[in-house]
Amino acid sequence: MAKTEDDVYKPDITISIKDKKVPGGVYWNRQEKRQWAMALFAGTSMLYASRTIMPMAVVAVSEEMSWDKTESGTVLSAFFWGYTMTQFLGGYLSDRIGGDIVLPIAACLWSLITFWTPQVAYLSTDKHMALYIVVLSRVLLGVCQGFHYPGMTSLISRKVVEQERSLTYSFIAAGSHFGTLFTGSVGSILLDRYGWQMPFYFIGLCGLGWMLIMRYCLVNHHRKKYISLHSHDGSGYPDKAKEAHGVPWITLFTKAAFWSLIVGHFCENNAFYILLSWLPTYFHENFPTAKGWVFNVVPWVVTIPSSIFSGYLADKMISSGFSVTFVRKLMQFIALGGTALFLVIITYTTSYEAALICMALSVCCCGFHNSGILVNPQDIAPKHAGSVFGIMNMAGAIPGFIGVYMAGHILEVTKSWSAVFNQTALVCIFGLIVYTLFGTGKKII
Numbered sequence: 001m002a003k004t005e006d007d008v009y010k011p012d013i014t015i016s017i018k019d020k021k022v023p024g025g026v027y028w029n030r031q032e033k034r035q036w037a038m039a040l041f042a043g044t045s046m047l048y049a050s051r052t053i054m055p056m057a058v059v060a061v062s063e064e065m066s067w068d069k070t071e072s073g074t075v076l077s078a079f080f081w082g083y084t085m086t087q088f089l090g091g092y093l094s095d096r097i098g099g100d101i102v103l104p105i106a107a108c109l110w111s112l113i114t115f116w117t118p119q120v121a122y123l124s125t126d127k128h129m130a131l132y133i134v135v136l137s138r139v140l141l142g143v144c145q146g147f148h149y150p151g152m153t154s155l156i157s158r159k160v161v162e163q164e165r166s167l168t169y170s171f172i173a174a175g176s177h178f179g180t181l182f183t184g185s186v187g188s189i190l191l192d193r194y195g196w197q198m199p200f201y202f203i204g205l206c207g208l209g210w211m212l213i214m215r216y217c218l219v220n221h222h223r224k225k226y227i228s229l230h231s232h233d234g235s236g237y238p239d240k241a242k243e244a245h246g247v248p249w250i251t252l253f254t255k256a257a258f259w260s261l262i263v264g265h266f267c268e269n270n271a272f273y274i275l276l277s278w279l280p281t282y283f284h285e286n287f288p289t290a291k292g293w294v295f296n297v298v299p300w301v302v303t304i305p306s307s308i309f310s311g312y313l314a315d316k317m318i319s320s321g322f323s324v325t326f327v328r329k330l331m332q333f334i335a336l337g338g339t340a341l342f343l344v345i346i347t348y349t350t351s352y353e354a355a356l357i358c359m360a361l362s363v364c365c366c367g368f369h370n371s372g373i374l375v376n377p378q379d380i381a382p383k384h385a386g387s388v389f390g391i392m393n394m395a396g397a398i399p400g401f402i403g404v405y406m407a408g409h410i411l412e413v414t415k416s417w418s419a420v421f422n423q424t425a426l427v428c429i430f431g432l433i434v435y436t437l438f439g440t441g442k443k444i445i
Contacts, residue, residue, distance in 0.1 A: 026159075027159060027160065027161050028159045028160060032222065033159075033160060033164070033168065035218060036155075036159070036218065037168055037171055037172055039210075039213070039214055039218050040103075040152055040155075040172040040175070041171060041172050041174070041175040041178075042175065042210055043103065043107060043148070043175070043210050043214065044148070044152070044172055044173065044175030044176055044179065045175040045176070045178045045179035045182060046107070046111075046179060046203070046206055046207045046210050047107075047110070047145055047148050047175075047176070047179060047207075048175070048176040048177075048178075048179030048180050048183075049179040049180070049182045049183045049187070049203045049206070049207075050110060050111065050114040050141070050145070050179075050203050050204070050207055051079065051141070051145060051179075052179070052180050052183045052184070052187075053114065053117075053183055053187060053199050053200055053203060054075065054076060054079075054117075054138065055076055055277075056183050056184060056187050056188065056191070056199070057187070057191055057196040057199060057200075058072050058075065058076060060191060060195075060196040061075075061121070061196050064196070065121065065127065065130060065131070065134075066127055067131065071131055073405075073408075074131075074135060075131070075134055075135055075138055076138075076277075077400070077401040077404070077405070078135045078136075078138035078139050078142070079138045079139070079141055079142040079145075079400070080142060080397050080398075080400030080401045081139055081142060081401065082138070082139035082140060082141065082142025082143035082144075082145075082146065083142035083143070083145060083146045083397045083400065084142075084146070084394050084397045084398065085142070085143055085146060086143050086144075086146030086147055087146050087149075087150055087389075087390040087391065087393045087394035087397065088150075088387065088390035088391055088394055089146075089147070089390070090102060090106070090146055090147035090148070090149075090150035090151050090386070090390055091150030091151070091153070091154060091385075091386030091387040091388065091389050091390030091391070092247075092386065092387050092390065093147075093151075093386075094147075094150055094151040094153075094154035094155065094386040095154050095247075095383075095384055095385070095386040095387050098154075098155070099151035099152060099153075099154040099155030099158075099386065100155055100218075100219045100222070101219075102147055102151040103147070103148060103151045103152065103155070103214065104211050104214050104215040104219065105147075106144050106145070106147035106148060106151070107148075107207060107208075107210065107211040107214070108208065108211050109144040110141055110144035110145050110207065111204050111205075111206075111207030111208040111210075111211060112204070112208070113137055113140055113141045113144060113204075114141065114200055114203055114204035114207060115200060115201055115204025115205060115207075115208070116137075116204075117134070117137055117141075117200045117204075118196075118197035118200050118201070120133050120134065120137050121133065121134050146393075146397075149389065149393055150386045150387075150389045150390040150393065151386065152172065153169075153377060153378065153385050153386055153389040154385055154386025154387075154389070155386075156168060156169055156172075156378065156385075157377075157378040157382050157385035157386070158385075162318075162324075162378075162379070162382075163315060163318055163319050164315055165315075165375055165378055166310075166311040166312075166314035166315045166318070166327075166331075166371045166375055167308070167311035167312050167314070167315045168311070169311060169370060169371070169374065169375045169378075170307050170308055170310055170311025170312075170314075170367075170370040170371050170375075171307075171308050171311060173307060173370040173374065174303075174304045174307040174308050174367070174370070177300045177301075177303045177304045177307065177367075178304060180276075180300050181297060181300050181301065182203075183199065183203065184296055184297060184300075185297070186199075186202075187199040187202075187203065190202055247381075247384045247387045247388075247445070248445050251444075251445055252381070252388070252444070252445050255380075255444050255445075256438040257380060257438055257439055257440040257442075257444055258380070258388070258444070259438070260434050260435045260437070260438035260439045261373055261376055261377070261380070261388075261392055261435070261439065262391070262392050262395045262396075263430075263431055263434045263435065264332060264336065264372075264373045264431045264432070264434060264435035264439065265373050265374070265392050265393070265395065265396040265431075266395050266396055266398065266399060266431065267336060267427045267428055267430060267431025267432075268332075268335060268336055268339070268366065268369045268373065268396075268428070268431060269396040269397070269399045269400070269403075270399035270403040270424065270427050270428075271336075271339050271340075271343070271362075271366065271424050271425075271427065271428050272363075272366050272369075273399050273400050273403055273404050274399070274403055274404060274407045274420070274424050275299075275359070275362065275363055275366075277404045277407075278404070278407055278408075278411075278420070279295065279296075279299065279359060279363075280295070280296055282359075282417055283295040283352075283355070283356075285417075286355070286417070287352040287355070290352050290356075294356070295356055295359070298356060298360050299359055299360045299362075299363035299364070300363065302360050302361075302363070302364045303363050303364050303366060303367045304367075305367075306364045306365070306367035306368065307367035307368075307370045307371075309367075310331055310334075310367055310368040310370060310371040310372075311370065311371045313331075313371070314327050314328075314331055314371040314372075314375075317330075323441060324379055324441025324442070325439070325440050325441035325442065326441075327371075327441065328371075328372050328373070328375075328376050328379065328439060328440075328441045329372070329435065329436055329439055330372075331368045331369070331371040331372035332368070332369065332372035332373055332432065332435050332436075332439070333432060333436070334365055334368040334372075335365055335366060335367075335368040335369040335372055335373075336369075336428045336429070336431050336432035336435075337365075337428070337429075337432055338361070338362070338364075338365030338368070339362050339363075339365045339366055339425075339428050340424075340425035340426075340428035340429050340432070341425075342358045342359070342361045342362035342365065343358075343362055343421040343422070343424055343425040343428070344421065344422065344425050345358050346358040346359060346362070346421055347417070347418040347421050347422060373392075373435065373439075376439070376441065377389040377392060379440075379441045379442070379443065380440065380441070380442065380443060380444045380445070381443070381444065381445045382443060383445075384445065407420050407424070410423065
């Protein structure tokens with residue numbers, strides 16, 4: 001795709017001796033970017049580790065609490081009801097007061113909820129009341145975790161130069177897969193040896209540890225530095241965003257590029273959540289002798305390098321002169337198109353090895369989403385990236401309870417995994433077509 005004048009990277013910055021200054025703040029230097037990237041990677045890992053404890057332990061919990069499949073499903077899906085509630089609020093607050101303020105506060109809350117989950121489950125001896133309490137705790141966990149990704153997006157859009165955002169964001173987002181692996185490995189060992197309560201205690205404490213390090217080491221250090229840096233010109237701390245105006249929602253809602261973002265993200269998350277939720281069941285039913293630790297680990301292991309590589313590739317292409325629009329659409333073509341392709345192929349496989357390879361490649365393609373649509377709000381609305389991402393991710397969380405439920409319903413009615421994979425592939429193709437036609441890497445607001 002040919003470059004256009006508006007589409008090629010042209011940073012609006014002025015250069016000082018030590019830092020690159022921007023209207024909304026100061027870009028991180030190389031050392032600072034590494035520190036924040038590692039810290040946010042660890043935080044995203046803890047976020048997903050906390051989120052995936054209940055799915056990992058639900059069999060043991062349901063046996064002790066006497067839950068049936070419907071009640072267990074209610075507990076698992078309750079997280080996403082809360083998760084959708086705070087996406088926009090998280091982005092709005094982060095754009096106004098700074099993502100580095102929002103993230104530690106939210107982390108403190110979701111870590112405490114994780115730590116106390118085993119105790120709240122025993123608050124009532126009545127089975128149904130105990131179930132309601134656990135469901136409420138899962139909703140609150142989703143509410144608190146809903147601040148993380150919008151806050152992180154807002155922070156990166158203000159602190160990382162455009163040509164380096166893809167790799168930075170993809171590396172941080174890869175923490176989600178590492179956190180899932182962490183719970184699946186360390187959490188499983190703790191569950192087997194000490195009971196289902198121990199993973200909640202351990203990961204809850206890890207989350208609190210990350211929050212304390214983030215708040216009192218990284219955030220304090222950098223805020224003091226930037227306040228000192230700007231005190232001479234009276235600008236104060238840059239992330240206050242005092243020059244920022246309200247989000248021009250009317251203008252945004254009339255842009256086809258914005259709606260293509262939402263549709264593409266919804267379709268990608270639909271595939272991701274279905275694979276995340278139903279992958280173990282698929283292998284258990286079709287290959288009962290297969291080792292669980294293999295098919296529960298391999299797909300997510302390969303996704304970590306694919307996510308990081310996609311970020312590197314995207315930044316390299318933008319630096320080489322490719323338009324941002326072309327790069328975002330290429331990454332999303334691999335994500336949605338690749339996922340759909342391997343989901344269709346898996347319906348024709350008969351061996352365990354072929355099915356595992358196709359499933360791993362399908363999940364691997366999902367990693368390219370981190371350098372496509374997931375980072376696109378920072379392209380189209382750099383001053384309001386947190387708010388735009390919040391709206392986008394709110395829509396993207398809906399498949400967490402709608403898409404996963406529909407997949408189960410299709411299985412119940414048709415008894416066919418091919419029907420599930422084919423309809424998921426069709427949804428991916430639909431999202432790919434919409435984003436390819438209307439998506440952009442240009443600034444629209």
